[in-house]
Amino acid sequence: MxxxxxxxxxxxxxxxxxxxxxxxxxxxxxxxxxxxxxxxxxxxxxxxxxxxxxxxxxxxxxxxxxxxxxxxxxxxxKKSEPTKPKPKYIEDAVYEIDLTELASIITTNKVRFSNAPLVWLKEVANFLNSKIQIEIDDPTFSNYHPNYPLSAIPDDVKIILKKLLEDAGWQDDQLFFDITLTALANDMSRGQPAHGHRLLLQMLARDNPEFCVASIQKIISLRNSYQNRPPICLSLLWALGQGGVENFAVGFKVWNDVFLPLMELKNYSKYVITYLNILLDLHKDEKVTQEKYFAMLDMVNNKKNALSKDLSSDLTSQLFKLKEMYFKNSGNKLQVAFNQLMKKLPNQYLSGSNVDPYNEVILDSLIECLELDDSCNMTWRQLFHKCSKQSATLIEHINENWDRASPRLNMKSLKVTLMQYMEVCGDTLKGKKKDETVVKTKKICQGILDNMTTSTRKFPWLWASFFLLVGIAGLISYDVSRVNGNFPKSATGKLLNDLGILEQSQHAWRKTLSTSARGYLWLETNVPIYYATTVETCAPYAQLSKELVIVAGKKMGSLYGNMKDYVVEKTPVVVATIDQYAPGVIDTIQSYVVSGYTTIKKYSNDYYQVTLEYFKTKVFVGEWAPEILQNKTQLALNATRTHMSSYFHWFRKQVDLYSEIP
Incomplete structure (x- = not known):
């Protein structure tokens, strides 16, 4: 070793x-x-x-x-220590994003690729994808608020991303939106995380809704490519639908062009209807044109049988919302709409349970037309022969919903319409073969007319007959009341007795009362008809007069505008001329005017306060206090209303009584 x-x-x-x-x-x-x-x-x-x-x-x-x-x-x-669990929700993942790292990536790419904003955006999208690796079951986030998952991003991260999109510019943002839609589909097809794409697409669509419809044909082609892969296609639909959260027109176009063709497919029908529901709930005050409303009616009529019962019911319920939006801003010219709606009803008599929700929407729309545009009654009368079954259905619907429909309709015009329909029914029933629908509808019309008569008899407002009968009755009643009700002993009775015509006058009086009562009943029945006919005849001339007044008003407004422009143009010249020959005069006049206005304003306010205080402390006190005066006025109004109601009931009984005298 x-x-x-x-x-x-x-x-x-x-x-x-x-x-x-x-x-x-x-x-x-x-x-x-x-x-x-x-x-x-x-x-x-x-x-x-x-x-x-x-x-x-x-x-x-x-x-x-x-x-x-x-x-x-x-x-x-150290290796055997347990690793930190991955976040299960997007909220947890985005809060773990390091702001310093994100800012560093953006800064580095801006320096290296200063003229390529798409590179910045792609790098940030890849960074977000790597940080938010969450598995989701529902790509449309149907159980969350429409702002999710954008609402889950911390404000600091959101500020950085918005600043990056602003720096990239509008054109690059639009191009990046189209690119990211494709990238979202591609990454999902490869099983790679794509939540970064979702967040950026949602942010772009909310800030620029027009991006969702700028390349609608390319979007449709992309949808068709992934139509057989529901998770990817639903993700694309969700991203495109984000523009509609901010802009109703964009959302409705996307729904009509991209969503609607998928309605009959089992994997997409529920989300297509759900998105329409969200869209209509978010934009209740938006304007819906007649073209869009009628197109939706036709679409629902074609699709309702291809869907399940629950989905068909949900789709039809959206029609009620769309109807409210349409009539809220439709104006008062609805004759064409009434005509087309009447023809959308099936050419058969529907009553009671036979009226399905779809036809109920149409019937309610017809009532809306009659309420907002009284001339629709005339249009309806012109359609009696062409749409007799549809008219019978509408009359039945009005009768079934009388409590809800009667306050909204013009009773006089409706009365004329029903009476004319009864005439048509009478002509039809003259033949040998009687139509049961016509017979039933005639009875319904008579029932509605009886209801209308009962309601109008409580308050007869025919002023001519009222003043005539009240005047005569008042004079005679006063004369008779002085002798305790004995007519022969009254001055009127004695005069008639001296003339030898007391008995004849009493007979004539009874005859007059009887004739007047019958005449009053005739007027009550026929005056509305003649009035409606007169209105129909004079309506074009009245409209012409109205248009002439409008044109004259516009001409006067234009003349006033020209005069105003002339004065504004010449005022500096006049001021300069005056200042040239009399320097300082205009400034002096302005100072005097301002001083005078200030003085008048000050003294007016002082006198107003003094006067107000005087009335409060000296006049409106004791019996003249505002509270006491208000109570007395209310009592007087109530008493007057009670006496007038009692008199009208008595008067009506007298009319019915004398009308039966031969």
């Missing part, structure tokens, strides 16, 4: 012939070129591990060998 030669510590290997191999023989054996091993390796003590065999310098004392053994044991103990 003192010669510094190497020695193998451990078990000796046996040769193939069973003899023990002597290491000294190897040391003395020359190499191929005649040199010896000791001539190449210097004589210095070293320690090494090779193939599980420990090679050490035997000249070292035992203590040093012991220390080396202890170091080996420590390394083995």
């Amino acid at each position: 003192s010669s510094g030669q190497w020695e193998v510590v451990g078990k000796s290997k046996k040769a193939q012939n069973g003899k023990v191999k002597n290491p000294k023989d190897d040391e003395k054996k020359p190499t191929k070129n005649g040199t010896k091993l000791e001539d190449i390796v210097p004589h210095s003590p070293i320690k090494s591990y090779y193939a599980g065999m420990e090679i050490d310098d035997t000249s070292k004392p035992p203590k040093e060998q012991k220390k080396g053994g202890e170091k080996k044991n420590k390394k083995q103990d």
Whole structure:
């Protein structure tokens, strides 16, 4: 050992012939070129591990060998320590991201590739993918808030990423969005982590929703490529749908062009309907055009039978939301919409349980049209012969939902419509073969008219008849009341008796009351019809007058604008001319005006406060206190309302009584 030669510590290997191999023989054996091993390796003590065999310098004392053994044991103990468990949720993974490391990657790439922002973004995406290696079951995050997983990113990380996207620029961001969509699909197909792609896609789509529809044909092609791999395709749909969270128009276009073709596929139908539900809930106040609403009606009508019962019900429920959005901003010109909606109803009579949710949406839409645009009643009357079955269905729906529909509809126009439909029914029933639908609908119309008459009889507002009958009754009642109700002894009765026409006048009076009562009932029935006809006849002329007034108003506004522009243009010239010939005059006038305005404002406020305090302390006190006056006014209004209601009931009874006198 003192010669510094190497020695193998451990078990000796046996040769193939069973003899023990002597290491000294190897040391003395020359190499191929005649040199010896000791001539190449210097004589210095070293320690090494090779193939599980420990090679050490035997000249070292035992203590040093012991220390080396202890170091080996420590390394083995360190390896046997339990490793830190991987995070199971994205929230845990993103909070472990080292901000210094992320900033260093961004800075390094900006320096090395100063003119290549796409390289910066790709490197950051790869970094996030490596840090967020989480397995997820639902690629659409349906059980989370629509902002997830972007909402799980710490604010510090989010600020750094937003700053990076801003530095990259709008054009590179859009190109990176398209590239990342493809990268998301490719990485998922290879089983590699892709949550970094998801986060950046969500951030880009939220800040720039138009990215989701900028390359719609390429997106459709990418969707078709992975349509048979639901996890990847759902991830692409989720990423594209993020733009709709911020922009309804973008979301609806993506849904219509990318989502909708997948609705009938079992793996996608639920998410397609769920996304539409999220979209409509997030944008309740957005405007929906008539074209979009009707296209959705047609789509649901075509798809509802291809879906399961639950999914079909969910899809139809979205129509109710879309209907509310459409009519909220539709305006008051709905004749065309009413016409098209009426033709979307099936050409058969539907009643009660036969009305499915889809047709119920259409019927509610028709009622909305009648409520918002009264001229739809005229359009409806023109469709009686072409859409008799659909009209019967609508009348049945109004009758079944009378409590909900009656406050929304114009009773006078509806009454004219129903009476005209009854005339059509009457003409139909003149034939030998009677249609049961027509017979039933006629009875329903009569029932609605009876309900309307009952409700209107409580408050008769025909002013001409009211003033006539009240005036006559008031004068005679006052005269008769002075003699305790004895008409022959009243001044009117004595006069008629002296003239010899008391009996005839009493008969004439009864006849007048009877005729007036019947006339009142006739007016109550027919005036609304004639009024509606007059309105329909005069409506075009009224609309023309309205348009002329609008045009005249616009012309006046334009004239006013021209005059204002002229004054604004010439004012500096006038001011300069005045200042040239009378320097300082304008400034003096302005100072006087400002001083006068300030003085008037100050004294007006002071007098207002003094007057207000005077009325509070001197006038409105005691019996004139505001609370007492308010109570007395309310009592007076209630009493007046009660007396008027009682009188109207009495008056109605008198009309019914005298109308029966021959």
